[in-house]
Amino acid sequence: xxxxxxxxxxxxxxxxxxxxxxxxxxxxxxxxxxxxxxxxxxxxxxxxxxxxxxxxxxxxxxxxxxxxxxxxxxxxxxxxxxxxxxxxxxxxxxxxxxxxxxxxxxxxxxxxxxxxxxxxxxxxxxxxxxxxxxxxxxxxxxxxxxxxxxxxxxxxxxxxxxxxxxxxxxxxxxxxxxxxxxxxxxxxxxxxxxxxxxxxxxxxxxxxxxxxxxxxxxxxxxxxxxxxxxxxxxxxxxxxxxxxxxxxxxxxxxxxxxxxx
Numbered sequence: 001x002x003x004x005x006x007x008x009x010x011x012x013x014x015x016x017x018x019x020x021x022x023x024x025x026x027x028x029x030x031x032x033x034x035x036x037x038x039x040x041x042x043x044x045x046x047x048x049x050x051x052x053x054x055x056x057x058x059x060x061x062x063x064x065x066x067x068x069x070x071x072x073x074x075x076x077x078x079x080x081x082x083x084x085x086x087x088x089x090x091x092x093x094x095x096x097x098x099x100x101x102x103x104x105x106x107x108x109x110x111x112x113x114x115x116x117x118x119x120x121x122x123x124x125x126x127x128x129x130x131x132x133x134x135x136x137x138x139x140x141x142x143x144x145x146x147x148x149x150x151x152x153x154x155x156x157x158x159x160x161x162x163x164x165x166x167x168x169x170x171x172x173x174x175x176x177x178x179x180x181x182x183x184x185x186x187x188x189x190x191x192x193x194x195x196x197x198x199x200x201x202x203x204x205x206x207x208x209x210x211x212x213x214x215x216x217x218x219x220x221x222x223x224x225x226x227x228x229x230x231x232x233x234x235x236x237x238x239x240x241x242x243x244x245x246x247x248x249x250x251x252x253x254x255x256x257x258x259x260x261x
Contacts, residue, residue: 003160007153008177009244016173016248020255025168027258031214041070042091044214049086051218052197055225058082085112086194090201094213098162098202100155106198111191123147124189141186142239150185154178162206175203176254177247183232184242197221200254220257228253 003010021027034043046069050062060083067073068080069087089110096102104121111120124147130139142150161174179200186192197218204212221228231250235242 003164005157005160007150008157008161008174008181009247012245012248012251013170013173016251017169019248019252020169020172021259024172024255024258028168028208028211028215031211031258033214036066036070038070042213043070044216045087045090045094046070047216048090048197048201048213048218049083051216051222052194053083053086054222055197055218055228056193081113085114086110086198089194089198090213093198093202094205098158098199098206100158103195103199107188107191107195110194110198111188114190115188119189123151123187126189128186128189130186138233138237140238141184146239147185147187151187154181154185158203161203166207168208171204171207172255173251175200175207176251178203179254180232180235180247180250184235184239215258216261217254217257220260221253224253 037043043066046066047062050060050065053060060079064073064075065080065083068075069084086109089106092106092109093102096105108120123144125144127144128141129137130141132138158178161178166174179196182196182199183192188195201212201215201217204215228250231247231253234246234249235244236246
């Protein structure tokens with residue numbers, strides 16, 4: 001496969017292909033929606049929303065959220081509102097094409113109770129650092145002067161990839177790579193991880209169909225969140241010096257998630 005990509009690395013794919021489980025297609029084909037789901041409620045969207053939020057430190061439990069969303073059990077609004085926002089973003093993605101405009105729209109939805117309105121769907125204009133709990137700088141994201149140009153490259157590559165015929169292994173590789181590159185650019189003031197994990201799932205769904213929404217990748221990332229962050233950190237501290245040759249452990253987590261559940 002010859003692709004003319006501007007920012008998404010392809011060189012790891014042969015090594016990736018040699019390490020993913022050969023049963024990936026079979027396990028994907030076996031995915032089914034949960035019995036508890038209805039026309040008005042998706043169990044797996046709840047799973048995605050809860051665990052993607054928990055990765056970001058939200059105090060929410062799946063059982064409580066399902067009771068709230070499926071059965072109307074009342075909880076304090078602060079307990080559920082950010083997860084409801086992310087649920088709405090996933091629901092939007094299910095019925096819309098993956099595109100620049102719609103990625104901005106899902107950010108507006110998922111950041112409703114995270115950022116002020118003027119920041120919804122807008123690129124940041126200041127420096128961005130990821131800080132450890134003890135106050136150390138863990139990662140320096142793309143400069144605010146680079147964000148627009150880096151995201152232009154990202155959206156160019158996304159369009160190329162969406163229009164390319166792919167094997168299931170290629171789809172999983174590029175879905176995870178889109179996730180990783182987006183997180184490393186860190187274009188929003190907040191909500192970058194939530195958006196990146198949604199883009200990953202959205203890309204899978206655009207290429208492989210509705211079953212993609214049943215993959216419990218967000219749950220897997222949360223259950224292995226130390227490894228998840230370690231694999232993201234492995235590329236380096238400075239955006240301009242990232243080493244994507246070290247991305248393989250991160251990329252393999254997505255196919256591992258489908259084998260684990």
